[in-house]
Amino acid sequence: MYRDIVEWRGQNPPPASMMIISDQVVRDGDLSWDLARLQQRTQYNLVLAYSKERYDSSSDVLTSGRWEWKKLLGSEDNNNNNRIETRIELSAMLCCKSCNFECQSRVKFRKYLSSYKHARQEYVYPTRSEPDRVTENWGRHYPAAATPEHAAAKILVWWDMFDCPIPEVYDARRVRPSIEAAFRKLGYSGPVSITAYGDFNVTPDHVLRGLTSTGVDVAHTIYDVTYKRMYGDLLEGQESNTTPTNIMVISDTHKIFAFATVGLPQKQKHKLFLAYSCRPYKMLNLLTCAKWLWHSLLEEEVSEERKYIGESESRAMFYSKLCFCDWKGPDYKSRLDDFKTHLLSEEHAQEEYKITAFLELKRKMRNLSLLVQYDREQWREANFSY
Ligand SMILES: [Zn+2]
Ligand SMILES: [Zn+2]
Known part of the structure; x- marks a missing residue:
């Protein structure tokens, strides 16, 4: 998928909008590092849909809209659904990325996926889950000279x-x-x-x-x-x-x-x-x-x-x-x-003391809560292990 995103970006210069339906755009997601770098070079308007389980409000990739996938599917007036479905069936392209196989017929596609040829190709060219980072070999300084x-x-x-x-x-x-x-x-x-x-x-x-x-x-x-x-x-x-x-x-x-x-x-x-x-x-x-x-x-x-x-x-x-x-x-x-x-001045010394004391207290509280947490886990292990 990511390779196709990158390819599409290459063929369609901005301004343009892209919608990504994936949980990999959140911080530390598979796509976020590279996509954030691409967006710094060429800005597309990005919108995102995600499943609630993986949602993390912080992301390195700036988006103009975010939807929860299930809500997005359920939100619009449902009476339009039938018509939309037919339209998609007419125009959607069905393709297998391992074989580079494309067709528009659902029956034909199903048949292809259960074929010997497809199984063989998929064995040789499995779909990789880790996306290629296309920006990894960009120069360390990008671009140094002033525009x-x-x-x-x-x-x-x-x-x-x-x-x-x-x-x-x-x-x-x-x-x-x-x-x-x-x-x-x-x-x-x-x-x-x-x-x-x-x-x-x-x-x-x-x-x-x-x-x-x-x-x-x-x-x-x-x-x-x-x-x-x-x-x-x-x-x-x-x-x-x-x-x-x-x-x-x-x-x-x-x-x-x-x-x-x-x-x-x-x-x-x-x-x-x-x-x-x-x-x-x-x-x-x-x-x-x-x-x-x-x-x-x-x-x-x-x-x-x-x-x-x-x-x-x-x-x-x-x-x-x-x-x-x-x-x-x-x-x-x-x-x-x-x-x-x-x-x-005394006034400044007081302020500095207040901040230092507050930070010290925060550190102590944190350590204390870690100790409590540790003890609780030990206790649970001792009492519930067989
Ligand atoms: Zn295939
Ligand atoms: Zn001061």
Whole structure:
């Protein structure tokens, strides 16, 4: 079936709608990985019907409609059924995929299926249940070079400093120009906005200044909530943003990255880019235009005059993602000072403590419920085994 879907896509360019009646389009279903990648390259309108048992509301494949198969069959006015049936019988093609046999007569088809020839063919060419992944051999970067639509488009960078910190001897002022240089090499020259998520209570002052004086926004978080805040901010507004946008994530949270953003290139004209400190061990279901190793990205050649813009010109924003407050006044120096004062304040410490305590409690509760579950199972086994 999947081979036919792929073939049909090849012969019928979008816009077009496809309906898939299968339980394999849910997350981790046989079709979802490959289909999600195909949809990022060419967008078809997809609708899905599924049996209730296998339904899982999360899927990597974006659909415009989903029906439960049984309800779909029962929902329409039933008095039309007879007429529909006759029409289908007249036009439906009956085929055996193992033999490449096709006919329109039901009697002939039945007879063929019970024939010696068919049994023999099916033995040699059994119908495989695992679909061929046609996107598996697509290049690692797809397609790296900028299309005219994306060449001048905005570049939004979301950077997790816990996973990808700045090396100790590295000049923080070089981060922005290095990222810009890497994008320019591929033909992307749009305005770059970078938000760095990290613990700025423990970040050295020269790093904080180096980043913000070059226009990198900083967002204070703690490790446990970083990815939640970062992907929350990334998705906010993007699902409804129809302007082509280049989105880059610098993080090792590959799985969450794929989970959070796989819908964007299927729905919007967004391109995705990724930098990480270690490669994902599995190929992602996301089509990224480029992937970089964080350390090699930082080594991009940067021309001297691009490196430093004057501090006073910096428009960098400061956020506390724990207290949900920000500093965006006109003067850089006072923004920086207010941010630093806030991070040392009692008010901020209280908020940070509250979040940490809550997460700790959640962990304890989870462990406790696992213990109870284990004990219950042991008890059941001891009492009911013969
Ligand atoms: Zn056959
Ligand atoms: Zn705060």
